[in-house]
Amino acid sequence: MINKLWDSKHQAFQLALKELRNSKGLKQKELGEKLGRHQSYISKYETGERKLDYLELLDILDACENTVAEFHALYLTKVAETRGEYIHHQPKKQR
Numbered sequence: 001m002i003n004k005l006w007d008s009k010h011q012a013f014q015l016a017l018k019e020l021r022n023s024k025g026l027k028q029k030e031l032g033e034k035l036g037r038h039q040s041y042i043s044k045y046e047t048g049e050r051k052l053d054y055l056e057l058l059d060i061l062d063a064c065e066n067t068v069a070e071f072h073a074l075y076l077t078k079v080a081e082t083r084g085e086y087i088h089h090q091p092k093k094q095r
Contacts, residue, residue: 010048012078017060018046020074024064034063 028042029085035041043052044050052060061071 008082009079011076012082014046014048015078015082016071016075019078020064020066020071021046021059024066026064031060035059061069 021028026034028046032039032042041050042044045052045056057071058068063066
């Protein structure tokens with residue numbers, strides 16, 4: 001049985017990883033070099049052929065100079081997009 005909720009979240013995770021890399025102007029090969037990995041490593045986790053563990057994600061975020069919180073916000077946006085929802089982020093009120 002296919003778990004559509006998991007599939008959409010996994011797809012959002014992949015999209016967020018790819019967008020993060022692209023937003024930094026990095027090609028897969030360049031990010032792979034920063035991580036000491038082959039380009040195929042990047043390709044496989046971006047397409048879902050390979051899963052990442054938490055420590056690998058932290059290495060990727062570090063290589064892209066991104067925080068876990070920033071990545072999580074991007075991921076939530078991608079979850080909404082894959083579900084056909086729209087998220088409007090309201091700026092925090094100044095006190």
